[in-house]
Amino acid sequence: MIPGVSMIHILILSGVLFTLGALGVLIRRNAIVMFMSIELMLNAANLAFVGFARSMGALSGQVFVFFVIAVAAAEVAIGLALIVAVYRNRGSIDVDMVSDLKG
Amino acid sequence: MSSSDLLSVAPVLIISVWAILLLLLDLFIKNKGLTASLAAAGVAAALVVVIVRFGSDQVAFSGMIVADTFSDFLQIVILITALLGIAVAYDYLRRMNMERGEYYTLMLFTVAGMLLMSLAGDLILIFLAIELLSVPLYVLSGFARPEKGSEEAAMKYFILGAFSSAFLVYGIALIFGSTGTTNMAGVAASIAGNHANLTLLTIAIPMLLVGLGFKVAAVPFHMWTPDVYQGAPSAAVAFMSVGAKVAGFAALLRIFVSALPELSQTWGPVVVAISAATMIWGNVAAIAQSNIKRMLAYSSIAHAGYILMALAAAADPSVSEEAVSAALFYLFAYLFSNLGAWTVVLALERSEGRGLLIEDYAGLGRRRPALALAMAIFMLSLIGVPPTVGLIGKFLLFRVTIDAGLTGLAIVGVVTSLISAYFYLGVVIKMYMGTGEPESRSEGWLNRSAGLTALVTFLLGVLPGPILILARSSGFLTP
Numbered sequence: 001m002i003p004g005v006s007m008i009h010i011l012i013l014s015g016v017l018f019t020l021g022a023l024g025v026l027i028r029r030n031a032i033v034m035f036m037s038i039e040l041m042l043n044a045a046n047l048a049f050v051g052f053a054r055s056m057g058a059l060s061g062q063v064f065v066f067f068v069i070a071v072a073a074a075e076v077a078i079g080l081a082l083i084v085a086v087y088r089n090r091g092s093i094d095v096d097m098v099s100d101l102k103g
Numbered sequence: 104m105s106s107s108d109l110l111s112v113a114p115v116l117i118i119s120v121w122a123i124l125l126l127l128l129d130l131f132i133k134n135k136g137l138t139a140s141l142a143a144a145g146v147a148a149a150l151v152v153v154i155v156r157f158g159s160d161q162v163a164f165s166g167m168i169v170a171d172t173f174s175d176f177l178q179i180v181i182l183i184t185a186l187l188g189i190a191v192a193y194d195y196l197r198r199m200n201m202e203r204g205e206y207y208t209l210m211l212f213t214v215a216g217m218l219l220m221s222l223a224g225d226l227i228l229i230f231l232a233i234e235l236l237s238v239p240l241y242v243l244s245g246f247a248r249p250e251k252g253s254e255e256a257a258m259k260y261f262i263l264g265a266f267s268s269a270f271l272v273y274g275i276a277l278i279f280g281s282t283g284t285t286n287m288a289g290v291a292a293s294i295a296g297n298h299a300n301l302t303l304l305t306i307a308i309p310m311l312l313v314g315l316g317f318k319v320a321a322v323p324f325h326m327w328t329p330d331v332y333q334g335a336p337s338a339a340v341a342f343m344s345v346g347a348k349v350a351g352f353a354a355l356l357r358i359f360v361s362a363l364p365e366l367s368q369t370w371g372p373v374v375v376a377i378s379a380a381t382m383i384w385g386n387v388a389a390i391a392q393s394n395i396k397r398m399l400a401y402s403s404i405a406h407a408g409y410i411l412m413a414l415a416a417a418a419d420p421s422v423s424e425e426a427v428s429a430a431l432f433y434l435f436a437y438l439f440s441n442l443g444a445w446t447v448v449l450a451l452e453r454s455e456g457r458g459l460l461i462e463d464y465a466g467l468g469r470r471r472p473a474l475a476l477a478m479a480i481f482m483l484s485l486i487g488v489p490p491t492v493g494l495i496g497k498f499l500l501f502r503v504t505i506d507a508g509l510t511g512l513a514i515v516g517v518v519t520s521l522i523s524a525y526f527y528l529g530v531v532i533k534m535y536m537g538t539g540e541p542e543s544r545s546e547g548w549l550n551r552s553a554g555l556t557a558l559v560t561f562l563l564g565v566l567p568g569p570i571l572i573l574a575r576s577s578g579f580l581t582p
Binding site for chain 1: 227230231234238241242245248249251252254255256257258259261262265266268269270272273275276277279280283284285329330333334
């Protein structure tokens, strides 16, 4: 590990990234930006996995990161397809505009 | 890895291999009824395997898979849901002009994810299984594309679903950091041996609850449910309203009862609060609904609250086994009552979203007496009125909640059940007292599904014995 960088630093960085991602989903209204924020949250978890794996000397945490990356890629494929479909039909991906279902 | 390891995941293997083959075969199949039958055959084969190996407890793949009676019971529930889901989908897809073979393939992938959820012995596998079940479900919600409502439902479900899985995976990362493992038995051992970092665990538990609470539609993570249920194709909703809930509860029970029993003081009260809020909000909000799909969506939220009572009771180690079996029985009961109600919704729905108001059910009692009787049985069962299985399910839940010393929660459950009688009986009264000429579909598999679910709902209310014994023997979670 780089000298001077300890587990707690990694954990703080990952916590900050996760919070930024969560705020992004809650505040931003553009579906693509919301989706990017979700990716940020997943990568914050990846960072935490790698950091913990490093500090414990356990490889398993690094393997989990590959799983998360693979899942995130699958989500991108589906998510972008859905967003494109919505855009074609409505000409907007602002989630406030896409709200016909109410009751 | 040995051959017995493979046997423990045989149902998942059958379903996933069959799904991949079917994806190819479907290209050459003109008659989509054949695709549906082939999909159903795959599910039936998996069901046979589960029933054959029922009762043989086994920990496989170095603790990744825990195949015990708990998972066997849930797998049976999931596979029956899938069979009924296929049966009700065929005619619906054809008349709504979305007869595409992928529907069944996607359903099979979802089923594979649900089965894995019930078999998972490791938190990472829970995450992978939840994604395997969710990603095809996002597509199924949008299956009526280019219909705007369906697309909107899919997008909402997708964004909120991905958001909640991010919480789940972060919670898992924190548990890994705290205990050095993601294996559930390992996590439990590490906490029991005081090797775990409790601060990280205290942050991780709420994150797991957010992630899984979303899947089972618990308040305050339920906002997606009414919109998705209303917008998505009804056949897909019929399937996912049961399947996703069963899988979500499989994971919740497995994680909290077998991996985190030592911390029940921390999560117990939180689950009590979520359960009470879910029962109250689900039932109260359902009263105001005029669309039957939205009403059933809130009803499904409310039922998540009832099953959460069992999780709250399971925080007390002396009754945890009993609580788990009560939850299992309730899920079995919910499968038939809820999927049955959706079958009737499918029979009355017409193109462009007509036939979905509770108003449209007026006069069904005269026009289709058998269908109306089935609907009445489902509604009574969802309230919990004798002689239906819903009563026995609720009785078991209330009793175990009181045994766990949570009398207040049980009272909330009883009071909200009374409130729920208002909107469920509203449908029954509309069917028999209202005047109207409802148009409904009479198709073989739809009628057979409605008849079968109504029959089981009624019969299990009179003779619950066999399933009760089965649920009792499945309440123990292999550590």
